[in-house]
Amino acid sequence: xxxxxxxxxxxxxxxxxxxxxxxxxxxxxxxxxxxxxxxxxxxxxxxxxxxxxxxxxxxxxxxxxxxxxxxxxxxxxxxxxxxxxxxxxxxxxxxxxxxxxxxxxxxxxxxxxxxxxxxxxxxxxxxxxxxxxxxxxxxxxxxxxxxxxxxxxxxxxxxxxxxxxxxxxxxxxxxxxxxxxxxxxxxxxxxxxxxxxxxxxxxxxxxxxxxxxxxxxxxxxxxxxxxxxxxxxxxxxxxxxxxxxxxxxxxxxxxxxxxxxxxxxxxxxxxxxxxxxxxxxxxxxxxxxxxxxxxxxxxxxxxxxxxxxxxxxxxxxxxxxxxxx
Numbered sequence: 001x002x003x004x005x006x007x008x009x010x011x012x013x014x015x016x017x018x019x020x021x022x023x024x025x026x027x028x029x030x031x032x033x034x035x036x037x038x039x040x041x042x043x044x045x046x047x048x049x050x051x052x053x054x055x056x057x058x059x060x061x062x063x064x065x066x067x068x069x070x071x072x073x074x075x076x077x078x079x080x081x082x083x084x085x086x087x088x089x090x091x092x093x094x095x096x097x098x099x100x101x102x103x104x105x106x107x108x109x110x111x112x113x114x115x116x117x118x119x120x121x122x123x124x125x126x127x128x129x130x131x132x133x134x135x136x137x138x139x140x141x142x143x144x145x146x147x148x149x150x151x152x153x154x155x156x157x158x159x160x161x162x163x164x165x166x167x168x169x170x171x172x173x174x175x176x177x178x179x180x181x182x183x184x185x186x187x188x189x190x191x192x193x194x195x196x197x198x199x200x201x202x203x204x205x206x207x208x209x210x211x212x213x214x215x216x217x218x219x220x221x222x223x224x225x226x227x228x229x230x231x232x233x234x235x236x237x238x239x240x241x242x243x244x245x246x247x248x249x250x251x252x253x254x255x256x257x258x259x260x261x262x263x264x265x266x267x268x269x270x271x272x273x274x275x276x277x278x279x280x281x282x283x284x285x286x287x288x289x290x291x292x293x294x295x296x297x298x299x300x301x302x303x304x305x306x307x308x309x310x311x312x313x314x315x316x317x318x319x320x321x322x323x324x325x
Contacts (some may be wrong), residue, residue, distance in 0.1 A: 018170070025322045028085070029060025035067035046075045046086070046096065054081045061085050061322050066121065068093035074100060082113040082148070085322060088121035091157045091178070100141060101127040104166060107142035111151050114170070117321060119154040128161035138183075142166045146190065150317045154179055160185060161202070167192050167221065171312040184209035186221065187240055193312050194223045201230035201256050206263065208237035210244040220245030222306050228285065232256025236262035237276060241245050245275040245297070247306050253278075257285030262292050279303060 012215045032053040033042045046055065046066060054062045067087045075096060077084050088094030098108030109123045127141040133257040140163040144153075149170035157178040158165045163179035165181060167190035174194045179186060182203035186194075189211040199207055207228070212219045213283045220236075228234075234256050237246045244267075278288060279298065287294070296307035298306070309318065 023126045026061055026320050028322050029083075031063045031065065033065045033067070034071075036069040036071065037067075044072055045073055049071055050075070050077060050081060050084065054084055056080045058083050060116075063087060063322070063324075066094050069095070071096045072098070074098035074107070077109075077113045077116055077148075079112040079148070079253070082115040084113065084115075085117040085119075086121060087117075087119045087324070091120050091122045091155055094120060095122040095124060097124045097126050098143075099126045101125075101139040102141075104140055104142060104163065105145070107145035107166060109144045111144070111146050111148050114150050115150045115317075116146075116148055116151045117154070117323070118152075118156050119323070120156065122157035122159065123141065124157075125164070126160040138162055146170065146172050146188075152318070152321065154323065162205075163187060168190055169219075171317075172311060173318060181205070182234070184240070185288045187211070189213070189217075189219045189241065190221070191219045191312055192221050193309070194221065194226055196225045197223070197227075199223075199226055199228045199230075201228065201232045201234035203231060204233055206235045206238045208246050209240035209265075210237060210246050210247045211241035212243045213241040215243050217243060217311075220247070220275070220306065222247045222249065222311060223251055224249045224307060226251040228253045228257060228283075230256045233258045235263050236261050236278070238265040239267045239274050240265070242270060242274070243273050246277075247275075248278045248281055248302075249303075249307050250280045251278075251286075252283040253281050253285030255284035259287070259290035261288070262290050262295060264294075 034049045036041050038044045063085045066088045100106035108125050123143045125141040126141040143158045143160045143164050145166040147168045152173040159180045162183040162187035164249045167188040172190050172192040177197045180200040183205035187209035264271050277296040
């Protein structure tokens, strides 16, 4: 019985919407509602709820409950409105469908504020989605741009084709999310952990394009317990920065992964500066016999520093989030 209990706890930790913590989560200071059908005291758009319902320079968590529906809008969380908790019903029924292209600084959801949570919502950039990566009109079209510190996403979906998720800067956490795209569809200079996520490579391209630019820079993408699916062929990543850093840890990689695994992009001849690694992965795409020769073998201490939650959280901010089921 003791072993069964331990297994259940471990499974919930990997797949659930909660984080093991040493203390109680922060309280909700205010709760507001969004429903496209309207109603007394109910906002009809998410942007109106943020603009009118969240105080400037906010210091307490504001829970925005988003009813099922398709919200055809582009949403921005301004820098002066931190502590926003955007909670949908289910990602299959609560969908934000915006449209923008050609500009990396526009997105269906633009998060400029620190301390942001999104849960159970799909964010979709409708530009490119029906197209092919071989088409002439395919352009960068960002579904979510995370530019604040301590931004986290639980059971969300991010749908696009090129540059789906701009993991721009700051410390970010993604758990049990679905991420879809083809070219550089997780990119930026964020210091981020992706845990128990499904990554769907829908065409030829590159899953990650990480932009760490100095050897002592803190940023990097750690993908733990993820599952890579799709048609591909796809590379695990290419170097968007001179010291790009990406780790796939205990993940399942489908046959859509190109045998070479990684691409130096504009840093040919400087591959020794890149930190691209795979540890304890499995699946048809996890055979490393044909990987690039410069893929890194991490030391035990390097591996521990990357897979530990302290890589993104050495102060307990995840434990203090006011998550609810």
